[in-house]
Amino acid sequence: MINIKKSTPPPACLENxxxxxxxxxxxxDVLERTRKDFLNKCYICELGFPTTVNVEHFVPHKGDKNLKFDWNNLFWSCGHCNxxxxxxxxxxxxxxxxxxxxxxxxxxxxxxxxTTTIEVHAIPDQKNNPLVQNTVRLLKDVYNGTTTLKKLEAENLRTLLLNECTDFQEQLERYYNCEHEEDKALLYRIITKHLSKDSPFTAFKRWVIKQxxxxxxxxGNSFD
Ligand SMILES: [Zn+2]
Structure with missing residues (x-):
């Protein structure tokens, strides 16, 4: 998960x-703008270019019209996470x-x-933050699956995550073994692109760097 900035002002049609x-x-243009604001990634699992998408109410509206039509409550998530x-x-x-x-x-x-496993946990000084605890619980369920079908979906998700992170690690390895200035500069750009917010699974790749x-x-200074 990464921070996203929603565009303003809200689409005028929502009030109507x-x-x-x-x-x-x-x-x-609610759908187009939501997709753009969320960089065409699921805000929960960070899958890029999801083929099944839901415009999700971050806080369930349960019939409350203010929540249902609140632009700041509309998020972009894949079907699996939603x-x-x-x-x-x-x-x-x-x-x-x-x-x-x-x-x-x-x-x-x-x-x-x-086997490909995903570790998600709160950092030490956030361990008692209930928002962090709930988010960790959701992320673990998303990456591991909660039902027979969702476990299969989660397995596919982990495969995509593995492919992306393997490519990222390979580019890092190439960068540190490279002795040609021009090639190194190109690899630097590829790695920083991997670390940008609009790249899939950015949080996982940034934590590789952070550690x-x-x-x-x-x-570290290329995080946007
Ligand atoms: Zn997702």
């Missing part, structure tokens, strides 16, 4: 739809709230061997 008996919160979260994980960290440091308060790690003093020295 709110007044109708059966208004549509997916009106006007179905996992539905009504069961309230009070999680809000990635659009700049005071919630979603990337740094939770440690994200992919362990490739002997190695040399990587941190060379790439």
């Amino acid at each position: 739809e709110k007044e109708k008996a059966s208004g549509n919160y997916r009106c006007g 179905n996992t979260k539905i009504d069961r994980y309230e009070n999680i960290l809000n990635c659009t709230n700049p005071e919630h440091d979603v990337m740094n308060w939770i440690e994200y790690e992919l362990k490739p061997f002997p 190695n003093p040399v990587f941190l020295r060379d790439f």
Whole structure:
């Protein structure tokens, strides 16, 4: 999970739809703008270019029109995460709230061997923060699956995560073994692109950098 900034002002159609008996919160350019604001990534699992998407109510509206048509309550999530979260994980960290440091308060790690496993846990000084605890619980369920079908979806998700992180690690290895200035500069750009917010699974890759003093020295200032 990474922090996202929602665009302003809210789409004008939301206020109009709110007044109708059966208004549509997916009106006007709501879908396009939500996709753009969230960098075309699921805000929960960080899958890029998801093929099944839900515009999710971050706080379930439960019939409350103010929540249902609130632009700041509309988030972009993949079908897997949306179905996992539905009504069961309230009070999680809000990635659009700049005071919630979603990337740094939770440690994200992919362990490739002997099977691909995902470690997600609160950093020591956030262990007692209930928002962090709830978010960690949701992320663990998303990456591991909660039902027979969701376990299979989670396995596919972990494969995509493994492919992305393997490529990232290979580029790092190439960079540190490279002796040609031009090639090294190109690899530097590829690695910083991997670390940008619009890249898939950014939090996992940034934690690889954060945990190695040399990587941190060379790439720590490229986090956007
Ligand atoms: Zn997702």
